[in-house]
Amino acid sequence: MMSEYLVNIEHERLSFFTPAGEVKALNDVSFHIKQGEVLGIVGESGSGKSVTAYSLMGLTAYPGKLLGGTLDFNGHRINDMTEKEFRKMRGNEVSIIFQDPMTSLNPVYTIGNQIREVIKLHTDKSRKEVQERAVELLELVGINEPKKRLKQYPHELSGGMRQRVMIAIALACEPKLLIADEPTTALDVTIQAQILELMMSLKEKLGMAxxxxxxxxxxVASMCDHIAVMYAGNIVEYGTTDDIFYNPKHEYTKGLIRSIPRMDSKEHERLVPIEGTPVDMLNPPKGCPFASRCDACMQICLREKAPVTHFGDVHYTSCWMNQKAELEGGSAK
Known part of the structure; x- marks a missing residue:
């Protein structure tokens, strides 16, 4: 029976076994994505965002190891797949846009070479059809003079154009899921807006998630249907975009929102940073991973992880502040 979800990850646990000890990169991570949906995974560096995505494609690097949970994608049970099956799936059913296009594109091959390689690998098109498809893809992502660009090398293109080439390669076989790993980090805000707008228009055209x-x-504010907020390998809050922005429940989510500049503020307000440093993943705390940086930290936060509290069909969080009324003898709601 086909699942209603294109992606369904349940209780994923993944660690890296280094000489210094076990780095618990993912701790009981669960989420799902339906066909055509956009999920935003938000968190600071080292929170486990990219590791989650790479595990879905079978790209967990040594010494990483999946320790528990189930990962289902488009009818595949990721846990049971071989490297040969992953190679067939990558680029065809799921594609990824990496953070830095300059290090993702091969500097010694032309743009055309790199786009044609993906098309030839996953389709049985003739040489002429492959060339036509390469030109069509560059036009699709808004690159002018596509025939000329196919003969150029990555260093001859600007950062924005290289990122568009990466999107073209990712879309070569019209995947059902596109993973965008911080695709606009190295771009200025004007190009960033263009890339995000392009991704959303292609999502509508191709119906991909x-x-x-x-x-x-x-x-993520303008793009996503749902947002998962990650901290220290845990999803600390999950909900619709409106839930996260207008009704945040976890102290870390509130801290992230307080640190964003606001256009509607009437006075000059200082941004409020989240004090402290990220958790040492070699020695994670017993309780809430955010406790040491949280202004509302209670004794129980240091001792135990908070249970999941639900605020609707999709909105939930793991924060003791939402259990406070019950702990003090009031009602749980």
Whole structure:
């Protein structure tokens, strides 16, 4: 029976076994994505965003190891797949746009070479059809003079154009899921807006789902249907975009939102940073991973992880502040 979800990850646990010890990169991560949906995964560096995406494509690097949970994508059980099956799936059913196009594109091959390689690998098109498809893809992502660009090398293009080439390669076989790993980090705000607009228009044309990985809440505000907020390998809050921005429940989510500049503020307000440093993943705390940086931290936060509290069909969080009324003898709601 086909699942209603294109992506369904349940209780994923993944660690990296280094000489210094076990780095618990993902701790009980669960989420799902329907066909055509956009999920934003937000969090600071080291929170586990990229590791989650790479595990879905079978790209977990040594010494990483999946320890538990189930990962289902488009009818595949990721846990049971071989490298040969992954190679067939990557680029065809799921594609990824990496953070830095200059390091993702091969400097010694032309743009055309790199686009044609993906098309030839996953289709049985003739040489002429492959060339036509390469030109069509560059036109699709808004690159002018596509025939000329196909003969150029990555260093001859601007940062924005290289990112568009990366999107063209990712869309070569019209995947069902596009993973965008901080695709606008190295771009200025004008090009950033163009790239995000392009991705959304292509989503509508091709009907694909998008997993947007970013540390920038501003990027996901206009794009995403749902947002998962990650901290220290845990999803600390999950909900619709409106839930996260207008009714945040976890102290970390509130901290992220407070640190964003606001256009509607009447006075000059200082941005409020989240004090402290990220968790040492070699020695994670017993309780809430955010406790040491949280202004509302209670004794129980240091001792135990908070249970999940639901605020509707999709909105939930793991924060003791939402259990406070019950702990003090009031009602749970």
């Amino acid at each position: 998008i997993m947007m990985i970013t540390h920038d809440l501003g990027v």
